Amino acid sequence: MSGFTSRRFLRRLGGGLSMLSVASAGAYVSAAMHPAAAQQKAPDSKPALAKAVYEQQLTIGQPHVTAFCEWLLAGCADALKQPGFMGAKLLRSTPPAANTPLVLFVLGGPGAGKGTQCARIVAEHGYIHLSAGDLLRAARQAGSSEGQLIDEYIREGRIVPVEITVALLRKAMAASGGSRFLIDGFPRNGDNLAGWHSQMGEVAHVGGVLMYDCAEAVMEARLLERGKTSGRADDNAAAIKKRFATYRAETMPVVGYYAQLGLVHTIDGSQPVEDVYDKTQQALAAVHKADALRRAQVQVVAHLYAADRASLERWLASPAGKAHEAAVRERAASMDGASRASGAVRSRVLDVSTSLKPYGLDSLRAFD
Numbered sequence: 001m002s003g004f005t006s007r008r009f010l011r012r013l014g015g016g017l018s019m020l021s022v023a024s025a026g027a028y029v030s031a032a033m034h035p036a037a038a039q040q041k042a043p044d045s046k047p048a049l050a051k052a053v054y055e056q057q058l059t060i061g062q063p064h065v066t067a068f069c070e071w072l073l074a075g076c077a078d079a080l081k082q083p084g085f086m087g088a089k090l091l092r093s094t095p096p097a098a099n100t101p102l103v104l105f106v107l108g109g110p111g112a113g114k115g116t117q118c119a120r121i122v123a124e125h126g127y128i129h130l131s132a133g134d135l136l137r138a139a140r141q142a143g144s145s146e147g148q149l150i151d152e153y154i155r156e157g158r159i160v161p162v163e164i165t166v167a168l169l170r171k172a173m174a175a176s177g178g179s180r181f182l183i184d185g186f187p188r189n190g191d192n193l194a195g196w197h198s199q200m201g202e203v204a205h206v207g208g209v210l211m212y213d214c215a216e217a218v219m220e221a222r223l224l225e226r227g228k229t230s231g232r233a234d235d236n237a238a239a240i241k242k243r244f245a246t247y248r249a250e251t252m253p254v255v256g257y258y259a260q261l262g263l264v265h266t267i268d269g270s271q272p273v274e275d276v277y278d279k280t281q282q283a284l285a286a287v288h289k290a291d292a293l294r295r296a297q298v299q300v301v302a303h304l305y306a307a308d309r310a311s312l313e314r315w316l317a318s319p320a321g322k323a324h325e326a327a328v329r330e331r332a333a334s335m336d337g338a339s340r341a342s343g344a345v346r347s348r349v350l351d352v353s354t355s356l357k358p359y360g361l362d363s364l365r366a367f368d
Ligand SMILES: Nc1ncnc2c1ncn2[C@@H]1O[C@H](COP(=O)(O)OP(=O)(O)OP(=O)(O)O)[C@@H](O)[C@H]1O
Pocket: 108, 109, 110, 111, 112, 113, 114, 115, 116, 117, 133, 185, 222, 223, 225, 226, 269, 270, 271, 272, 273, 274, 276
C-alpha cells in the first residue's frame, strides 16, 4: 500500500483520474472518478449507473479524519485502475451516538453520600441530578397507580420493577432538556440494568459510574442521624439492614458489570465531604475527557462503484484488493485507542439492484 500517499494520488489525478471536490455541508469529503466513466459524461446522455458498490465503514476520532480520508481516497484511486470500476466516494457524517446525552450513574450503599456529592456536582458542573429513589417517592406521593406497589417495595428495602423506574427517569430526562445527567441510585439490580439497556441504550450514553465506597457501620450511623429529620420511612434500623442486604446481593453485581467495562470510578465515601468531592472532581475530569472524544467522532464511509459485482469480487480476491482491505484495517487499528470508536472496519459488497439507494455516477457528478 505504498501508493497510499496523497502526493502520488495527486500526480495520478493529473494523469487522468478526475477529483471532484465537494461543496455541500461537509457531508461529502471527496470523490474520484475513473477516466473511462468520466468520459461518458456527455451533456445530453444519461450517466452510466454503477451496478455494485464496495462499501467500507468505520468510526474514528476527529483528529484523524482529514489525514485518514486523504489516505483512503488515494487508495481508492489505486483501485479505480481496475476494469469495470467507475468511481469512488468518501462520505463522512456524525454518528448518532455522538449526540446523545451523557449519563453518569451514581452508586454506593445507602448513606454513602451519593446525594450529597451530586448536589455539589450540579452546582459546579451543570448536571441534571435525578435520584431514582426521589422519583419513586414522588410518584408514590402523587398517588400514581403504582403508588401502593412502590410504597411496599420501599418499606421492604426491595427494588421496584424497572418498568416503573425507567419510565420516571426517561420522563424526567426529557422534561429537563439537559444534556448531562447524574442518575443517582440506579441501576440497582440486574432488572434495572436490563431495563435501562432496552429502553435507554440508544437514547443516552453511559460515560461512567461514580461509586462511593463506605463501611456499613459508617453508613448506618449517618442514616440513623438523617432519620431524625428526613421523614423517610426507610431510615430506621430494621429497614437499613434490609437495604444493606439488597445492596450487597443485587447492586454490587451491577458495579462489577460496569467495572469490567472500565467505567467505574471508586471513591472513598467515608472521608469528609470536601475530600470526597476532590476525588469526585478527578473522576469527572477523566469522564469529561473521554466524552469529548466521543462527541468528536466521525463516521467515514468509502464507496467504490463498479459496473458489475463480479469486477468488485475479482478485485477483492486479488492481491491488490486484499492489500487494500488489510491496509485500511491496519491504519484504523493504528489510531490511538482513545480516539477510535471502533477499529473494526465493516466491509461489504452491495448489489445496487437490491439496495434501496441508487448508487449512480450522477451522485458523483452532483458535486462537479
Ligand atoms: N462525607 C460525609 N461525611 C459525613 N457525613 C456525610 C458525608 N456525606 C454525606 N453525609 C451525610 O450522610 C447522610 C447520607 O448522605 P446522602 O443522603 O448524601 O447519602 P445517599 O448515599 O444519597 O443515601 P441514600 O442512598 O439513602 O439516598 C446525610 O445526612 C449526609 O449529610
